[in-house]
Amino acid sequence: MKGVGGGVGCGHVYGVLKMKQLSLFFIVFVCASILVWNWEKTPHLTTFLPPQEDQPLRLFPDEVKRNDVTQDFEEAEQGEDLIPPSLLTNTASLNTQQDNYPEISQEKYHGIAHMIVVKSFLTCSDNDLKRNTSDGVEKSVSEGKDGLIASVDSQTTESAVKEGINTPITNIEKQACNFGKGKWIPADNRPLYSGFGCKQWLSGMWACRLTQRTDFDYEKLKWQPKECKMDDFTGAEFLKRMQHKTLAFVGDSLGRQQFQSLMCMVTGGNEMADVEDVGEEYGLVKGVGSARPDGWAFRFPSTNTTILYYWSASLCDIEPIDPTSQTTDFAMHLDRPPAFLKNYLHKIHVLVLNTGHHWNRGKLNANRWVMYVGGKPNTNRRIANIGGAKNLTIYSVVSWVNSQLPKHPELKAFLRSISPRHFFNGEWNTGGTCDSTTPGSLEVLQNESSDPIAAGAVKGTNVKLLDVTGLSLVRDEGHISRYSIRAAPGMQDCLHWCLPGVPDTWNELLFAQI
Known part of the structure; x- marks a missing residue:
């Protein structure tokens, strides 16, 4: 009986304990649910959690190694307007008809833009977050950096991993030849045109033979790719390849240098009276009160080959906010290609885009450019800083051009x-100079591009990378430096190149790939 009585007592105690455990579990479950619910409703609660110091989130991974390529040149180019000449005057006459771009809500676009910015910033170093202000003093855009870091949560990171965003995107797309890997060698057949000639196409401020400079060894070097042979450039062969075709450079003053270089290369620097000015066919006409048109277009009648340049320093569409006002601000549509491309892409067979050095706060303010996305002023801090806006624009214009390629085979x-x-x-x-008369290392052996933003933008598209950064990095002696036609002392130009010079090689690489 004792055993029976004791057994019943133990069972009763066990049942009571079981009920208490279940009750405790239920209370814990309810509390946890309330905590999670409040956490989701109140994101700032995460600030009370200790930071994870073992695995910090890094938008700028150490494994991305590259040469320091500064893209924030602040100097207003001599003799060049900051904004396109057609926007400087007569704004009331501009075509303000709405382009047929799909309407995108700000919320939806910001989500897309966020992913693009994160993808592009994954390839940046911390130096890319520094931009010159209008007075030339470097200022860290910490608010943009903080905004980006704060916005990347585990869900975003997971989706980025699924889309391959966490993988290095600086590798040049596999191709028959990596033209950016090789070395500079002396060549007897250089330069390809006379530095004293080509006055029909070459701006005097870039013709270093006409200045006080006395060393011209920079004209004698030829680029030799390491893993393949590059055809020698001849004007006749270029025109043959481009028969009945149009080549267009669209970009900033470095694009203009490449355009003038190609005109000199094709003609050998000789005067050619039969070359036709066909700028009017592409809307490249000098507006009332403008110093020059937005670009130039010339046709070689022997092969019906057209070479043109269009000034678009930012590679995005810019239009006056109030076309009736001479002092209006300008909408800088980061998600739209230049209107020129939309209007004339069907007439172009080879397109070369470039941008970079006009992306700084000083020039945006001077130009009165206001960032727009989705047809409205941008309100997203993640893309409001210069680096984010530039990268977003590069990705956007490449994506748009890639979407047009099936329509233009x-x-x-x-x-x-x-x-x-x-x-x-x-x-x-602040006294910066580039007085060297000898180049740096003449060999470039890296397999990756020194411009990870450009490499990342074209990755996975049919837009090709014309990779000139690495081979140009070692040619610091090729800049205009302190020399000028008037021999007036002043700031040195360590951005633009002497012609003939390094941009000729950019065109040789282009020639090899068309």
Whole structure:
């Protein structure tokens, strides 16, 4: 009986304990649910959690190694307007008809933009977050950096991993030849045109033979790719390949240098009276009160080959907010390609895009450019800083051009990587110089592009990378430096190149790929 009585007592105690455990579990479950619910409703609660110091989130991974390529040149180019000449005057006459772009809500676009910015910033170093202000003083855009870091949660990171965003995107797309890997060698057949000639196409401020400069060894070097042979450039062969075709450079003043270089290369620097000015066919006419048109277009009648340049320093569409006002601000549509491309892409067979050095706060303010996305002023802090806006624009224009390629099967499109500047011992306005007369290392052996933003933008598209950054980085002696036609002392130009010079090689690489 004792055993029976004791057994019943133990069972009763066990039942009571079981009920208490279940009750405790239920209470814990309810509390946890309330905590999670409040956490989701109140994101700032995460600030009370200790930071994870073992695995910090890094938007700028150490494994991405590259040469320091500064893209924030602040100097207003001599003799060049900051904004397109057609926007400087007569704004009331501009065509303000709405382009047929799909309407995108700000919320939806910001989500897309966020992913693009994160993808592009994964390839940046911390130096890319520094941008010159209008007075030339470097200022860290910490608010943009903080905004980006704060916005990347585990869900975003997971989706980025699924889309391959966490993988390095600086590798050049596999192709028959990596033209950016090789070395500079002396060549007897250089330069390809006379530095004293080509006055029909070459701006005097870039013709270093007409200045006080006395060393011209920079004209004698030829680029030799390491893993393949590159055809020698001849004007006749270029015109043959481009018979009945149009080649267009769209970009900033470095794109204009490449355009003038090609005109000199094709003609050998000789006067050619039969070359036709066909700028009017592409809307490239000088407006009332403008110093020059937005670009130039010339046709070689022997082969019906057209070479043109269109000034678009930012590679995005810019239009006056109030076309009736002479002092209006300008909408800078980061998600739209230049209207020129939309209007004339069907007439182009080879397109070369470039941008980079005009992306700084000083020039945006001077131009009165206001960032727009989705047809409205941008309100997203993640893309409001200069680096984010630039990268978003590059990705957007490449994506748009890539979407147009199926409609234009004969079109070959290239994004030219950034042209490096070489200021030593200071900046452009603080005594920076580039007085060297000898190049640096003449060999470039890296397999990756020194411009990871451009490389990342074209990755997975049919737009090709014209990779000139690495081979140009070692040619610091090729800049205009302190020389000028008037021999007036002033700031050194360590951004633009002497012609003939390094941009000729950019065109040889282009020639090899068309």
